[in-house]
Amino acid sequence: MSQFIVIEGLEGAGKSTVQRHVVDWLDARGIAVMTTREPGGTPLAERMRALVKEVHDEPLTMEAELLLMYAARVQLVKTRIQPALAMGTWVVGDRHDLSSLAYQGGGRGIDLGLIRQIKAAVLGDFGPDLTLYLDIDPAVGLQRARARGPLDRIEREQLGFFERTRACYLELVRGDPRCELLDAGRSEAEVKAAVLDCLERRLCIPG
Template sequence: MSQFIVIEGLEGAGKSTVQGHVVAWLEAKGLTVMRTREPGGTPLAEKMRGLVKEVHEEPLTMEAELLLMYAARVQLVKNRIQPALAANTWVVGDRHDWSSLAYQGGGRGIDVKLIKQIKQAVLGDFSPNLVVYLDIDPAQGLDRARMRGELDRIEQEQLSFFERTRAGYLQLAHNNSHCEIIDASQSEADVKAAVLACLERRLCTLG
């Protein structure tokens, strides 16, 4: 049975790189795999991503940011992820629901209960079979992000915002049996080895 695996973490944690390693590992097993990212992943969701990441015309309120994230997420889940899973295609996502709980909940300070209510209203009990959380000190992650080039609207937040976001992630990770925490401060080779070892342990028990 196909599974939904999500890579979560702060800026600079290496999510896209790890996503590639997971996709390659699954494909080597002979599985059909689709990769996604959030916000984004469909034409309409990508437009919403642009609004969240690069809006300059006026300040984007934290409430509007949250709702845009869920609007994009619903488009992706309903139009791509769920159909792929139904067709026995494995899905590996770069971010999902935990990002809203960590960033808009922990970072922005929006009531987590409200975020969970929104999620339940629009996606019900849909959730990943496995979350791989790449944990990194926010300062180190932001240094890595700066090396990639100009920072987007969210990446320009204060360090304290990312410290709160990390705390939100860690609380989620420590209270969910479907999560593996990976030390993302290691070298890429060591992170890859840890992630693939996690997949070897988890694959037979996912879901």
């Protein structure tokens, strides 16, 4: 049965790299796989991503930010992720619902109960089968993000925002058996080894 695997983490945690490792691992086992990212992943959702990520003349309220995230997420889930899973294709996503709980909940301070109500109203009980959370010190992650190039609107937030986001991530991940916490502060080779070990333990697919 196809599964939905999600990579989560702060800026600079290495989500894109880990996503490639997961895809390569599945490819080597002959599994059809599709990748996505959030916000985004469809033409319409990518436009919503731009509204969230880019700096505009008009400030974006935290409530509007949250609703745009879910609008983009619903568009992606309904038009790409669920149809792919129904066809037997595995999906490996860069971010999903946990990001909204951590960033808009932990970081912005929006009530987690309200966020969960929105999620339940628009997506029901749909969610990842496995989430790999890449934990990293926010200061280290932001340093890596700056080395990549110009920062987007969210990446320009103060360090305290990311510290609150990380604290929320950790609390949520530690309470969810579908999540695996990985130390993203280690070398790329060490992180890759930890990811592959997790996939071997969690998915039990012959190589």
